[in-house]
Structures are given as structure tokens and as C-alpha cells.
Amino acid sequence: MTRRPNSRPLANVFIGESYNAAPSSTQRIRELEQRLAELTVDKEQLKARIAQLDRQIDAERLRVNSLTFATLSAGISGLVWDILVDDGQYARRGQDLVKIVDCNTLIVAAGVAESLYDSLSVGAAVQFRLFGDDRIFDGTITRLGGSGASSLYANLAVGPSAQHLQRFDVTVTVPDLAAEPDLSCAIGRTGRVIFTGGPIAQFRRFITRYGL
CATH class of the missing domain: 2.40.30 (Elongation Factor Tu (Ef-tu); domain 3)
Structure with missing residues (x-):
């Protein structure tokens, strides 16, 4: 009397071709590293652009401020008694702006x-x-x-x-x-x-x- 061999399939056994998994992962890492390098370059360019815009804003502020005030020289030394123009008001040439008390x-x-x-x-x-x-x-x-x-x-x-x-x-x-x-x-x-x-x-x- 002979025994019949066990014909039940083996559980949790997978047979496939996995030799390409490592090269694919390496390629993905390289792609991500390249993208990271590109983003780093973009970041530095944006920082440089922001710094340039800040300098332009500061220069424009100085230009605007130079147009909104002026240094006046009085012929006498004294105290400012009265201001004859309002803030933002246009002053024409030769107009009295300030009264100074001697x-x-x-x-x-x-x-x-x-x-x-x-x-x-x-x-x-x-x-x-x-x-x-x-x-x-x-x-x-x-x-x-x-x-x-x-x-x-x-x-x-x-x-x-x-x-x-x-x-x-x-x-x-x-x-x-x-x-x-x-x-x-x-x-x-x-x-x-x-x-x-x-x-x-x-x-x-x-x-x-x-x-x-």
C-alpha cells in the first residue's frame, strides 16, 4: 500500500521576477534629488529677487521722501511761531511757509x-x-x-x-x-x-x- 503525495498548494508563496526593483528605486531617488536641486536653485533665485525688490522699494521711499520735505535756511535764529501751510498742501515759489520769531x-x-x-x-x-x-x-x-x-x-x-x-x-x-x-x-x-x-x-x- 502506497501513500498519495500531498497535492495541497503551498500558502503565501509568490514567484516572480524582482531583479528590476533595485534599479527602479535608484532611478526614482535620482529624479527626486534632481528635483530637489532644481527647487533649491529656484529658492535662491526668489530670495535674490526679493532682496532686489526690497532695495528698489527703499530707493523709491527715499526718492518720495526727498520730494515731500526740504531743508529751509532762515536768515535769523529764533523760534517757529506759526506754520502757514498744511501738510500735503502745494506751496508755490516765493510763498511764506513759516513765521519765525526773532x-x-x-x-x-x-x-x-x-x-x-x-x-x-x-x-x-x-x-x-x-x-x-x-x-x-x-x-x-x-x-x-x-x-x-x-x-x-x-x-x-x-x-x-x-x-x-x-x-x-x-x-x-x-x-x-x-x-x-x-x-x-x-x-x-x-x-x-x-x-x-x-x-x-x-x-x-x-x-x-x-x-x-
């Missing part, structure tokens, strides 16, 4: 009654004291403007009040004001002018004379 030429404008005005003369000595300050400064009358002298204030930083124009205008220079650090540019401050021939000066001389 603090080295401070003047005092006084309004007096007609009776006192008639007794004053250019070159007469006066005294001036700021309100709230005990210091007294010597001054000199430099102009007698009369009544309604509004045109005399056209080039001054502070214009006259309506009440001031109802009186007689007297311009006084007080050189020592500019020498005081806290008063070197005391524009707009008010005080009292004491005229040599005025009633206040006469009253002071009376007190001094009799020791009162």
Missing part, C-alpha cells in the same frame, strides 16, 4: 492816553516791569505810532487788542530782557511801562525826594 529783538508796545502821548519823544528813557516780576528794566522809546496804529503790528508775533488800538501807541525797546534766561523770549507777556514824564514817575520822584 527773540533778539524784543519790543514792548504800550498804549497811553493822548495827554501823556503829547509829552513823549523818541529816544526818551523809560522803565519796564513785567507783571508778577519785581525786576525793573531800563528801556528807550523808539517809535510813537499814534492812535489806530494797527498796521505797525503787521510783522509782529502778537497783534494789538481792540482796547489797545483805542489808545496812542508807543514802542519801547528793552535790551536787557533778552539777556535774562527766563525772559529771553517772553512774547505775549504783559507789564507796566513807566515814563519819565508820566504821573507814576513823578509820584516816585516825589516819594524819593521827601523820603516817604
Whole structure:
């Protein structure tokens, strides 16, 4: 009695031609490496292009900024008192742009009654004291403007009040004001002018004379 051979198929057995798998994988790796190299080159080119565009943007900003501002040279040194043009406004040649106050030429404008005005003369000595300050400064009358002298204030930083124009205008220079650090540019401050021939000066001389 003989045994029949086992005719059942073997499980999980695959027979095929696999000798081409390794060369195919190597080729794929080379293709990916080549693509990676190409992308790296593209990346460097894009970085260079971005850097070039950044330089162009910076240059354009400088050009635009050079057209939007300019350095102005003033004939005097002082303080900017008023800006006469708005930001972005077109300015024509010869147009006034800024008002600058010359603090080295401070003047005092006084309004007096007609009776006192008639007794004053250019070159007469006066005294001036700021309100709230005990210091007294010597001054000199430099102009007698009369009544309604509004045109005399056209080039001054502070214009006259309506009440001031109802009186007689007297311009006084007080050189020592500019020498005081806290008063070197005391524009707009008010005080009292004491005229040599005025009633206040006469009253002071009376007190001094009799020791009162």
C-alpha cells in the first residue's frame, strides 16, 4: 500500500521576477534629488529677487521722501511761531511757509492816553516791569505810532487788542530782557511801562525826594 503525495498548494508563496526593483528605486531617488536641486536653485533665485525688490522699494521711499520735505535756511535764529501751510498742501515759489520769531529783538508796545502821548519823544528813557516780576528794566522809546496804529503790528508775533488800538501807541525797546534766561523770549507777556514824564514817575520822584 502506497501513500498519495500531498497535492495541497503551498500558502503565501509568490514567484516572480524582482531583479528590476533595485534599479527602479535608484532611478526614482535620482529624479527626486534632481528635483530637489532644481527647487533649491529656484529658492535662491526668489530670495535674490526679493532682496532686489526690497532695495528698489527703499530707493523709491527715499526718492518720495526727498520730494515731500526740504531743508529751509532762515536768515535769523529764533523760534517757529506759526506754520502757514498744511501738510500735503502745494506751496508755490516765493510763498511764506513759516513765521519765525526773532527773540533778539524784543519790543514792548504800550498804549497811553493822548495827554501823556503829547509829552513823549523818541529816544526818551523809560522803565519796564513785567507783571508778577519785581525786576525793573531800563528801556528807550523808539517809535510813537499814534492812535489806530494797527498796521505797525503787521510783522509782529502778537497783534494789538481792540482796547489797545483805542489808545496812542508807543514802542519801547528793552535790551536787557533778552539777556535774562527766563525772559529771553517772553512774547505775549504783559507789564507796566513807566515814563519819565508820566504821573507814576513823578509820584516816585516825589516819594524819593521827601523820603516817604
